[in-house]
Amino acid sequence: MKFASLKNGTPDGQLVLVSRDGSCVAAVPDLAGNLLEAIQRWDAVAPALQQCYDALNAGNLQGTTAFQAAACAAPLPRSPQWLDASAFLNHGHLMEQAFNTPPIPDFDTIPVMYQGASDDFLGPEDDVPLPSEDDGIDFEGEFGVVVGEVPMSATAAQALACVRLVVQINDWSLRALGPREMKTGFGFLQAKPSTAFAPVAVTPDELGDAWRDGRVHMPLHVQWNGEQFGQPNGGEMNFSFGALLAHAARSRKLTAGSILGSGTVSNVSRAAGSACIAERRVIEKIDLGEIRTGFMRFGDRVRMQARFDDEREGPFGVIEQRVVQPS
Amino acid sequence: MKFASLKNGTPDGQLVLVSRDGSCVAAVPDLAGNLLEAIQRWDAVAPALQQCYDALNAGNLQGTTAFQAAACAAPLPRSPQWLDASAFLNHGHLMEQAFNTPPIPDFDTIPVMYQGASDDFLGPEDDVPLPSEDDGIDFEGEFGVVVGEVPMSATAAQALACVRLVVQINDWSLRALGPREMKTGFGFLQAKPSTAFAPVAVTPDELGDAWRDGRVHMPLHVQWNGEQFGQPNGGEMNFSFGALLAHAARSRKLTAGSILGSGTVSNVSRAAGSACIAERRVIEKIDLGEIRTGFMRFGDRVRMQARFDDEREGPFGVIEQRVVQPS
Numbered sequence: 323m324k325f326a327s328l329k330n331g332t333p334d335g336q337l338v339l340v341s342r343d344g345s346c347v348a349a350v351p352d353l354a355g356n357l358l359e360a361i362q363r364w365d366a367v368a369p370a371l372q373q374c375y376d377a378l379n380a381g382n383l384q385g386t387t388a389f390q391a392a393a394c395a396a397p398l399p400r401s402p403q404w405l406d407a408s409a410f411l412n413h414g415h416l417m418e419q420a421f422n423t424p425p426i427p428d429f430d431t432i433p434v435m436y437q438g439a440s441d442d443f444l445g446p447e448d449d450v451p452l453p454s455e456d457d458g459i460d461f462e463g464e465f466g467v468v469v470g471e472v473p474m475s476a477t478a479a480q481a482l483a484c485v486r487l488v489v490q491i492n493d494w495s496l497r498a499l500g501p502r503e504m505k506t507g508f509g510f511l512q513a514k515p516s517t518a519f520a521p522v523a524v525t526p527d528e529l530g531d532a533w534r535d536g537r538v539h540m541p542l543h544v545q546w547n548g549e550q551f552g553q554p555n556g557g558e559m560n561f562s563f564g565a566l567l568a569h570a571a572r573s574r575k576l577t578a579g580s581i582l583g584s585g586t587v588s589n590v591s592r593a594a595g596s597a598c599i600a601e602r603r604v605i606e607k608i609d610l611g612e613i614r615t616g617f618m619r620f621g622d623r624v625r626m627q628a629r630f631d632d633e634r635e636g637p638f639g640v641i642e643q644r645v646v647q648p649s
Numbered sequence: 650m651k652f653a654s655l656k657n658g659t660p661d662g663q664l665v666l667v668s669r670d671g672s673c674v675a676a677v678p679d680l681a682g683n684l685l686e687a688i689q690r691w692d693a694v695a696p697a698l699q700q701c702y703d704a705l706n707a708g709n710l711q712g713t714t715a716f717q718a719a720a721c722a723a724p725l726p727r728s729p730q731w732l733d734a735s736a737f738l739n740h741g742h743l744m745e746q747a748f749n750t751p752p753i754p755d756f757d758t759i760p761v762m763y764q765g766a767s768d769d770f771l772g773p774e775d776d777v778p779l780p781s782e783d784d785g786i787d788f789e790g791e792f793g794v795v796v797g798e799v800p801m802s803a804t805a806a807q808a809l810a811c812v813r814l815v816v817q818i819n820d821w822s823l824r825a826l827g828p829r830e831m832k833t834g835f836g837f838l839q840a841k842p843s844t845a846f847a848p849v850a851v852t853p854d855e856l857g858d859a860w861r862d863g864r865v866h867m868p869l870h871v872q873w874n875g876e877q878f879g880q881p882n883g884g885e886m887n888f889s890f891g892a893l894l895a896h897a898a899r900s901r902k903l904t905a906g907s908i909l910g911s912g913t914v915s916n917v918s919r920a921a922g923s924a925c926i927a928e929r930r931v932i933e934k935i936d937l938g939e940i941r942t943g944f945m946r947f948g949d950r951v952r953m954q955a956r957f958d959d960e961r962e963g964p965f966g967v968i969e970q971r972v973v974q975p976s
Contacts, residue, residue: 400729400904402768408835426833434835437764441729441904453802453900474975475780496900506753508735508761509836515801515900573780573823573842577727577768648801 323375323525327395335395346386362578396443397523403580404440411560413588420604433569436509444518451648458497459618463597465538465556466583472576482564490520490638520638536562545625552595554587650702650852654722662722673713689905723770724850730907731767738887740915747931760896763836771845778975785824786945790924790953792865793910799903809891817847817965847965863889872952879922881914
C-alpha cells in the first residue's frame with residue numbers, strides 16, 4: 323500500500339491512499355483520519371485499507387482526486403519519536419579520514435544514532451526557512467522506516483517485524499554547528515533543524531525485491547540546483563533496519579508511529595556520488611587536496627528521488643525543496 | 650494554577666485542576682480534555698481555567714474528588730519534544746574532575762542539552778522496568794518547564810515569556826551506557842530510558858518568589874530507599890530557562906507542549922548532597938579517594954519532592970518510584 327497525508331490544517335494531516343501508479347489519491351475517513359492513527363490501529367485497519375487500495379488500483383474506488391505533491395505534508399507530519407542513525411560506515415570513515423578526527427568507538431559494530439525533533443516535519447515541497455547561510459546548510463538523502471510498537475529489548479528480528487512503512491527522507495543539517503555539538507557528547511540539536519519527507523510512505527511489499535535484508539536496495543538520486551549530485555544505493559547500509567531498531571529499543575519501547583532513519587546514503591564507489599554536500603567536500607579534500615564545494619545558499623534547491631532503476635521511478639515520490647530566509 | 654493528568658486509558662490522560670492545597674481535583678472537560686490540548690489553546694482557555702481554579706479553591710466547584718498521586722500519569726504523558734540540559738555546571742565540573750576527562754568545549758558559556766524520547770513518560774508512582782542492574786541505574790532530580798510555541802531564533806526573553814508551566818522531573822539514567830554514547834558524539838540514547846514526572850504541573854505564579862530569573866529557587870529533596878540523599882537548590886542553575894529555551898530554538902521552533910529540563914540539580918556546597926547517584930560517586934572519588942556507593946538494584950525506591958522551605962511542601966507533589974525487572 324501507498325499512503326500520503328494531505329495538508330488540512332490539522333497537526334496530523336488527512337490520510338489518503340495513493341494509487342500504485344501514483345496518479346490519484348482517495349481519503350478513507352471511515353478507516354482512519356490520519357496515518358498516525360492507522361499505524362496505531364494497524365492490525366485492525368490494514369485489511370480494510372488493503373481492500374480500498376486494491377479497489378483504487380482497479381479504478382473501482384469513488385471520490386478519487388489527482389495526486390499533487392505540493393498538497394502533501396510529510397506522511398507523518400509529526401511522530402512519537404524520530405531517531406536517525408549513521409548506518410553507512412563509508413560516510414563516517416570518509417569524515418574521519420578528511421578531518422583526522424579520532425575514530426568513534428565501536429563505530430563498525432555498534433550503531434550510532436541521535437534523537438531528533440519529531441514534532442514539526444516538513445512536506446516534500448515545503449520551503450526550508452533557516453536562520454543563516456553561515457551555518458553550513460546541507461541536505462542528507464536517506465531512507466527510513468515507520469514502526470508499530472517495538473517493545474523494550476526487542477531483538478533485531480522482532481524489531482524488523484514491526485516495520486509498517488518505508489519512507490524517503492531529507493535530513494536537513496547545519497554543518498557549521500555539528501562538530502561543536504558532537505564534541506559536547508550530548509549530540510546534535512541546533513545542527514538538526516526540521517526534517518523533510520518524500521510524499522509517499524509505502525508498505526515494504528511495494529518495494530518488491532528492493533526490500534530485503536532489512537535494507538532498501540535502491541539508488542537515491544539527488545540533484546542540487548538542477549545538477550545531478552549523486553545516486554548512492556541504500557543496499558550498502560552496514561546495519562539493517564532491524565539491527566538499528568533493536569539498538570534504539572535497548573532500554574525503551576518505541577511507540578507506534580516512531581520513525582528511524584538510515585543516515586545519509588553513502589557508497590564506497592566514488593562513481594555513486596554523494597547524498598549530502600559534506601561528504602562531497604571531504605572527498606574533494608581527500609582526492610583533490612582541497613575543498614571546492616560550498617554549502618547551500620538561500621534560494622538553492624535540492625531534489626531527491628529513489629528509483630528502482632533507470633527506467634522505473636521509486637514509489638516515494640519526489641522531495642523538491644528550496645532553502646529560504648525566515649520571514 | 651495547578652494541573653494533573655489522570656490515567657484514563659488515552660495517550661494524553663484526563664486533565665484535572667488540582668486545588669492549591671493539593672487535596673482535591675476537578676475535571677474541566679468543557680474547557681480541555683487533556684493538558685496538551687490546554688497548552689495548545691492556552692490563550693483561549695486560560696482565563697476560564699483560572700475561573701474554575703478560583704472556584705475550586707473557594708470550595709465552589711462541583712464534581713471534585715480527592716487527589717491521588719497513584720492515579721496520575723505524568724502531567725503530559727507525552728509531549729512534542731523533550732529536551733534536557735545540563736545547566737548546573739557544578740555537576741559537569743565534578744564529573745570532569747573525577748574522571749579526568751577533557752572539558753566539554755564552551756561548557757560554561759554555551760548550554761549543552763540532549764533530545765530525549767517524549768512519547769512514553771512515566772507517572773509519579775509508576776514502576777520503572779529496566780533491562781539490567783548492570784546498566785548503572787540512576788535517578789536524576791530536575792526541574793523543567795512546559796512551553797507554548799517558541800518560534801525559531803527566539804531570544805531568551807521571548808522564550809521565557811513562552812513558559813506556561815513548571816514541572817519536577819526524574820530523568821532516569823543508565824550510567825554504564827552513557828560514557829560510550831557520549832564518545833560517539835551522537836549523544837544519549839540507550840542511556841536515557843523513559844523519564845518520570847511529579848504529578849502536578851504549575852503555572853509559574855504558584856511558585857511566588859521561588860520563580861525568579863528564569864529559575865526555580867527551591868530545594869529538591871531526594872531520598873533513596875528512605876534515606877535522605879540530597880536537597881540541592883534549583884536557584885544555582887547557571888543558565889536560566891530562557892537562555893536554555895533560546896539555545897534549543899536556535900534553528901527550530903518548539904511546538905506548544907514541548908518540555909525542557911534543567912539537568913540534575915547540583916550545588917557547589919557539599920552539604921546540599923546530590924540529586925543523582927553518579928554525582929555522589931564522583932564526590933566520594935574526589936573527597937575520599939574511592940567510590941563507595943553503588944547504583945540502584947531492582948526493588949530500590951527513590952522519592953523526590955521540592956519544598957519551599959522546611960515548613961512548606963512544594964506544589965508539584967511527590968515522585969515515588971521503584972525500579973523493577975521487566976515483566
